[in-house]
Amino acid sequence: MADEKEVARRFALLAPEMNERMRRLLAAAESLTSGYGGVSVVSRATGVSRRAIGAGIEELKQKIFDTLGLIRVFTKEPGRKHSELPVVMKIGADIRELAGRIRKDYPDRFVFAKIWGKSAKFAGQSVGIEYKLNDQDIVELHLK
Numbered sequence: 001m002a003d004e005k006e007v008a009r010r011f012a013l014l015a016p017e018m019n020e021r022m023r024r025l026l027a028a029a030e031s032l033t034s035g036y037g038g039v040s041v042v043s044r045a046t047g048v049s050r051r052a053i054g055a056g057i058e059e060l061k062q063k064i065f066d067t068l069g070l071i072r073v074f075t076k077e078p079g080r081k082h083s084e085l086p087v088v089m090k091i092g093a094d095i096r097e098l099a100g101r102i103r104k105d106y107p108d109r110f111v112f113a114k115i116w117g118k119s120a121k122f123a124g125q126s127v128g129i130e131y132k133l134n135d136q137d138i139v140e141l142h143l144k
Contacts, residue, residue, distance in 0.1 A: 007034070008045040015046075023048060028056025071135040073098055076116075082138045089133065096129045099141055109143040 007030055015023060027048040031038035039057075043050045065072070071093065072086035087101055095113050099106035107129065114124045119134035133139070 004041050004045045007042055011046045024052045024056035025060060027053045028060050032057060032060070065135070071133060071137075073133050074136070074138045075102065076114075076138050076140040078140060078142075082116075086136075093133050094129065095127065095131045095133065095139065095141075098133065098139060099129070102141070106141065106143060111142045111144055113142065114140040 011026065011030070014026060018026065023046070027042050027046050030046075031042040031053050034041055039050050039053050042048070043053055069091045070088050071091055073089055073093075074082040074086050075098075076082040087098060089097060089101070095110070096107050099110055110129050112126050112128065113131065115127050115131065115137055116123050116125075117134065117137040119132075119137055124140075
């Protein structure tokens with residue numbers, strides 16, 4: 001766990017030169033490197049709210065994914081909620097790549113998929129195996 005006084009000292013050195021967004025991102029980075037309880041320690045040390053630090057962590061995650069050219073795709077079984085953990089893939093990946101990542105024989109057994117998310121024209125849109133996936137799509141595969 002991070003030393004609260006040391007976090008406060010580092011933050012105080014940089015804070016006068018930073019805008020609100022940079023303060024949030026620095027606090028988020030400090031909390032991630034602080035381990036368990038880091039958000040609370042950094043919040044007390046810096047005066048940045050836990051909510052703002054949480055938003056900063058999400059912004060950092062998105063920036064990392066964008067920089068590395070990655071997307072998150074969630075899988076779903078028919079009649080169930082989507083998985084909590086995403087499948088991480090390169091930008092431009094299609095349903096064939098996702099199916100193969102789940103199990104080697106899935107691309108050969110593919111019939112159609114249903115998509116939810118920003119890229120779908122409507123919720124549960126049926127798509128083919130060449131459909132290009134986007135970040136945070138939810139995919140339900142239908143197989144033979």
